[in-house]
Amino acid sequence: MIQKIFSYFSHPSNFIIFFASRNILKISDETYLKILYKNRMQKELNLENPRTFNEKLQWLKLHDRKEKYSTMVDKYEVKKYVSKLIGDEYIIPTLGVYTSFDEINFDELPKQFVLKCTHDSGGNIVCRDKENLDFLEVRIKINNYLKKNFYYLGREWPYKNVEKRIIIEKYMFDEKQKEGLIDYKFYCFNGEPKFLYISKGLENHETAKISFLNIDYTFAPFQREDFSHFKELPQKPKKYDKMLEIVKILSKNIAFVRIDLYEIDDKIYFSEFTFTPCGGLMKFIPLKYDRIVGDMLNIENVEKER
Numbered sequence: 575m576i577q578k579i580f581s582y583f584s585h586p587s588n589f590i591i592f593f594a595s596r597n598i599l600k601i602s603d604e605t606y607l608k609i610l611y612k613n614r615m616q617k618e619l620n621l622e623n624p625r626t627f628n629e630k631l632q633w634l635k636l637h638d639r640k641e642k643y644s645t646m647v648d649k650y651e652v653k654k655y656v657s658k659l660i661g662d663e664y665i666i667p668t669l670g671v672y673t674s675f676d677e678i679n680f681d682e683l684p685k686q687f688v689l690k691c692t693h694d695s696g697g698n699i700v701c702r703d704k705e706n707l708d709f710l711e712v713r714i715k716i717n718n719y720l721k722k723n724f725y726y727l728g729r730e731w732p733y734k735n736v737e738k739r740i741i742i743e744k745y746m747f748d749e750k751q752k753e754g755l756i757d758y759k760f761y762c763f764n765g766e767p768k769f770l771y772i773s774k775g776l777e778n779h780e781t782a783k784i785s786f787l788n789i790d791y792t793f794a795p796f797q798r799e800d801f802s803h804f805k806e807l808p809q810k811p812k813k814y815d816k817m818l819e820i821v822k823i824l825s826k827n828i829a830f831v832r833i834d835l836y837e838i839d840d841k842i843y844f845s846e847f848t849f850t851p852c853g854g855l856m857k858f859i860p861l862k863y864d865r866i867v868g869d870m871l872n873i874e875n876v877e878k879e880r
Contacts, residue, residue: 587613603729627867631854643732646847649692667744686745693736694724728853762825796863811837
């Protein structure tokens with residue numbers, strides 16, 4: 575273990591990323607992103623003339639900083655935002671919002687629920703049986719999340735000023751999806767969904783599956799390198815056409831945003847907005863699709879709208 579730690583910090587970029595991502599080392603967003611991109615993608619980041627999808631996402635981090643984006647990534651405030659645009663019927667019910675773990679009265683909660691923080695990404699805790707929940711472990715995780723500002727990790731500006739809170743939501747279950755709910759994640763470019771990926775089981779990276787699809791719900795010719803893929807295409811959602819209508823409304827006048835939806839018991843539910851999937855560090859297979867997808871993203875007028 576000591577040898578691994580020494581090996582990691584022997585590389586100057588790892589040292590910088592480790593401390594800058596925790597806001598211990600103070601460097602500019604642009605400098606940090608150039609170092610992070612080179613470290614993860616093994617090539618220089620071109621911010622003067624970005625061409626690939628990942629390069630353009632890094633550029634958007636620096637130049638597309640609209641105030642409403644912070645509302646859109648806040649897991650509590652976004653519910654009100656989305657409700658105004660498409661209606662309350664697409665919102666997963668909230669059971670409670672808290673500023674600290676100690677405020678939560680677990681006796682009042684149902685047997686099953688989902689617990690997460692409003693200001694970060696990927697920190698969901700799914701409770702399927704309250705009697706078997708390790709409260710100490712959950713407390714430690716949540717308190718650690720509350721100490722962090724997710725913005726510093728990848729310099730995703732929308733997260734920078736989100737209020738740090740805990741939200742508990744209703745546990746959503748579909749008898750037809752016993753092995754886990756399928757996420758439908760639509761990649762939207764200025765109001766137009768161009769493709770999506772479906773995912774299942776993201777709680778466990780080793781068993782999770784992800785596959786990119788064309789907008790006509792067929793397998794796309796590219797994938798991610800870091801997950802297993804679906805061998806067979808799951809059944810098309812019954813409300814797929816309605817999903818397309820919804821994401822067009824929610825992504826209108828936004829250069830790029832990913833919109834995640836569920837279909838549960840034949841009803842559509844909103845999940846979240848993501849402005850920078852994988853922090854803009856996703857390796858496509860084949861690699862050429864980083865440039866092909868990049869051509870879909872027009873950033874020419876973004877700075878004028880800032």
